[in-house]
Amino acid sequence: MAESMGLRERKKLQTGLRIWRTAVELFLERGFDHVSVMEIAEASDVSKMTVFNYFGSKEDLVFLPMEEHFGDVARAVRDRRPGESAVAAVRRYFLEMIETRDASVGLSPDPFVRQVRQLVMDTPALLERAFLASRQGEQELIEALMEEGEERLPASLAAALLIAARNTLIEEHHRRASEGQSPEEIAAAAVDLAHRAFDQVENGMGGYAVRP
Numbered sequence: 001m002a003e004s005m006g007l008r009e010r011k012k013l014q015t016g017l018r019i020w021r022t023a024v025e026l027f028l029e030r031g032f033d034h035v036s037v038m039e040i041a042e043a044s045d046v047s048k049m050t051v052f053n054y055f056g057s058k059e060d061l062v063f064l065p066m067e068e069h070f071g072d073v074a075r076a077v078r079d080r081r082p083g084e085s086a087v088a089a090v091r092r093y094f095l096e097m098i099e100t101r102d103a104s105v106g107l108s109p110d111p112f113v114r115q116v117r118q119l120v121m122d123t124p125a126l127l128e129r130a131f132l133a134s135r136q137g138e139q140e141l142i143e144a145l146m147e148e149g150e151e152r153l154p155a156s157l158a159a160a161l162l163i164a165a166r167n168t169l170i171e172e173h174h175r176r177a178s179e180g181q182s183p184e185e186i187a188a189a190a191v192d193l194a195h196r197a198f199d200q201v202e203n204g205m206g207g208y209a210v211r212p
Helices: 007-030 037-044 048-054 067-078 086-099 111-122 124-146 152-178 183-203
Strands: none
Touching: 007 037, 007 048, 007 111, 037 048, 067 086, 067 124, 067 152, 086 152, 086 183, 111 124, 111 152, 124 152, 152 183
């Protein structure tokens, strides 16, 4: 992708990445609430206005590079193949993310990615932003299903289940990483876990947790 960009576009991308990385490093060092945008600008060797030109808010300095992934499930459903169900499409998308060791599903070998996630978990303002972004992604999925003629209630239930399956799998990947497992070890189990999770979504819960 970078090879096809012109010099101006490459410099713009590099500047944005430098600002983002600098901001996150400062947040990790001192806490999100104790770092100003001016300090980020100075550490990035740009103006405060430049920071806001790239990132609309302080929260964007953490979320903007990753926020598109909250809509991944809706995109998988919108782009599914003829004859492919919504569950099958999301399963396929998730398995592709496992295969490429995508950071968005908790399989990046870069410790910095896990540090960013922990920063979000430890910062109320960022955690609220993550919640709202997740809700927006779920709403996009509901709308995608309703555009095809599905009624709101079943579309809402389907969206909740698909989003929950994805998020639960990602949380499991992060849990295993926190226990010291490598991305390759996590990925080795991830395919089976994904199939089990989406099988449960696909087959319903009629036979689940029946009391003996």
